[in-house]
Amino acid sequence: MINLLGNAIKFTERGSVTLGVDVLDVSAEKTALRFRVIDTGAGIAEADLAKLFQSFEQVGDRQKQAEGTGLGLAISQRIVQLMGTEIQVKSHLGKGSEFSFAVELSRAGSWAGSQPINQETPQMRGYSGPRRLILVVDALRDNRAVLRHLLEPLDFRVVEAEDGQAGLAKLQEARPDLVITGISLPGMDGFEFLQHIRTLEPLQHIPLIISSPAVSLPEQQSALSKGADAFLAQPVDAKVLLELLASHLKLAWVYDDKALDAMATAVPADSILPPNKTLEALLDLAMQANLRDLRQTLEALVNSDNAYRPFAEPILQLAKQFQAEEIEQLLQQYLNQELAHVE
Numbered sequence: 001m002i003n004l005l006g007n008a009i010k011f012t013e014r015g016s017v018t019l020g021v022d023v024l025d026v027s028a029e030k031t032a033l034r035f036r037v038i039d040t041g042a043g044i045a046e047a048d049l050a051k052l053f054q055s056f057e058q059v060g061d062r063q064k065q066a067e068g069t070g071l072g073l074a075i076s077q078r079i080v081q082l083m084g085t086e087i088q089v090k091s092h093l094g095k096g097s098e099f100s101f102a103v104e105l106s107r108a109g110s111w112a113g114s115q116p117i118n119q120e121t122p123q124m125r126g127y128s129g130p131r132r133l134i135l136v137v138d139a140l141r142d143n144r145a146v147l148r149h150l151l152e153p154l155d156f157r158v159v160e161a162e163d164g165q166a167g168l169a170k171l172q173e174a175r176p177d178l179v180i181t182g183i184s185l186p187g188m189d190g191f192e193f194l195q196h197i198r199t200l201e202p203l204q205h206i207p208l209i210i211s212s213p214a215v216s217l218p219e220q221q222s223a224l225s226k227g228a229d230a231f232l233a234q235p236v237d238a239k240v241l242l243e244l245l246a247s248h249l250k251l252a253w254v255y256d257d258k259a260l261d262a263m264a265t266a267v268p269a270d271s272i273l274p275p276n277k278t279l280e281a282l283l284d285l286a287m288q289a290n291l292r293d294l295r296q297t298l299e300a301l302v303n304s305d306n307a308y309r310p311f312a313e314p315i316l317q318l319a320k321q322f323q324a325e326e327i328e329q330l331l332q333q334y335l336n337q338e339l340a341h342v343e
Contacts, residue, residue, distance in 0.1 A: 001035065002142070003072045004087075004099050008039035015040025015096070024102060031107055036100040044091040052089060053077040072140065075213050079235055124321065126155040127251040133157045135176035137167035137193065138211070139185050143234065147180060147211075150238055164188030168196055171203055178249055179208045180232065183223075191226050198227045207248040211236065239320070240292070246322050247289040253322050272307045279335050282315075286327040291319045294327070 001019070008017040017039045024032040044052065053073050077087050080101050091097035134156050136147045141162070148158045159174050161167035163186045171179070179197070183190035190210060198204050210223040211232040220231040230244050245251060273279065278301065285294040298312040298319075311334075318327045 001037070003076045004037040007072065008037050008041065008097070008099075012039045012041030012096070017041075025104075029107055030104050032102060032104045034100060034102040036098060038096070038098045040096040043093040043095050043097055044089070045093050049089060049091065053087070072142075075234055078213060082235075124154065124253050126254045128254055129252070131155060131157060132177040132249055132251075133159065133174060135159050135161065135167065135170055135174065135179045137161045137164065137170075137179065137181040137185065137190070139163065139182060143182065143211075146236055147241075150236070150241060154242075162186070164190070164193035164196070167193055171197065171200075171206075175203070176206065178245065179206055180211050181208065183210060183212045191223075194227050209244055209248075239322075242322050243289070243291050246291075246324060250289075252325050273311055273334055274301060274308055276335065279331055283328060283331040283335065286324050286331060289324040291322065291324060291327075295319050 005017065005019060017037070020034075020036040020038065022034040022036070024034055026032075073087075080087050080103070083103050085101050085103050087099055087101045089097060089099050134147075134151055136144050136158060137160075138144045138147075139162055144160045144162075148160070151158050159170050159176065161170045165188060167179075167181065167185075170176075181190045181193055185193065188196075190212075194208055194210070197206065197208060207229045208227070209230045209232050210228040211234055212219070212223075213234040223231050229248055232241060232244060242253075246253065278297075282294060282297060285291075285297065295316060298316055301308050302312050315327055315330060318330070
């Protein structure tokens with residue numbers, strides 16, 4: 001909504017910008033709403049409507065586009081699609097535009113009442129070791145703000161730059177532990193920025209994550225082949241972001257209670273263990289802090305035989321909390337247990 005309203009205001013010199021919310025249907029559990037942003041601004045030519053939601057595409061008056069990079073509508077459309085719907089647009093050149101989407105939402109009261117309350121859920125509060133500095137380079141202030149708001153509560157220091165040249169200056173000045181950069185940057189794009197970093201002898205080994213709404217496999221592979229250490233899709237998934245940070249900065253997360261420590265050292269008596277080869281493969285993934293592949297392997301294991309569920313569930317819980325070291329300890333304990341049985 002912020003992006004749609006921001007665009008409407010930017011392209012409306014006179015007249016009005018209206019936000020409308022219509023109730024389409026109501027039930028005990030759900031409410032269907034239609035959101036509409038209507039402006040009397042510049043409007044969009046019919047020929048430009050087809051490419052309106054494509055990444056890095058901008059349409060309309062070039063003088064009005066200085067603020068954006070053409071990513072906002074692409075990201076907004078993807079967020080709405082994740083909610084099972086799409087943004088629709090009606091526009092007449094010189095007369096204005098209407099952007100709208102309908103979405104079914106859970107009623108707040110019924111949702112709150114249905115959520116289980118688990119007093120033992122551990123709260124992540126940071127990481128062990130020295131405080132780490134993250135450089136975020138992105139032309140859009142909102143994208144930088146999302147990362148800052150995710151990282152600062154976990155005790156990361158965050159510095160920002162809005163283009164590649166400013167990013168290089170911050171890099172030399174602040175010497176960050178890791179860089180997250182967008183692709184479409186004014187003057188110097190993210191790939192050029194990456195190439196500059198990889199040629200700077202004191203800084204070339206700093207981990208760098210490319211963040212973009214383009215998530216096709218060829219685009220991800222292109223980013224990695226140009227020297228990026230990882231690819232982070234937008235909208236940012238907080239769990240994926242923390243997995244990447246844990247992997248590339250070798251972090252051990254710190255929690256407010258010790259519930260997971262007890263889980264990590266307890267071997268359930270009714271657990272049926274998979275073969276040693278599978279345990280060793282899982283241990284290897286944990287040692288690499290590759291928790292995404294570890295979760296997928298465990299889920300496939302349970303799908304193949306539900307008898308492995310008591311074994312898998314505690315490890316999946318640890319993986320959701322990014323506790324790679326605790327998973328290592330638990331898997332090593334299982335392996336030692338199996339070796340003792342063999343002896």
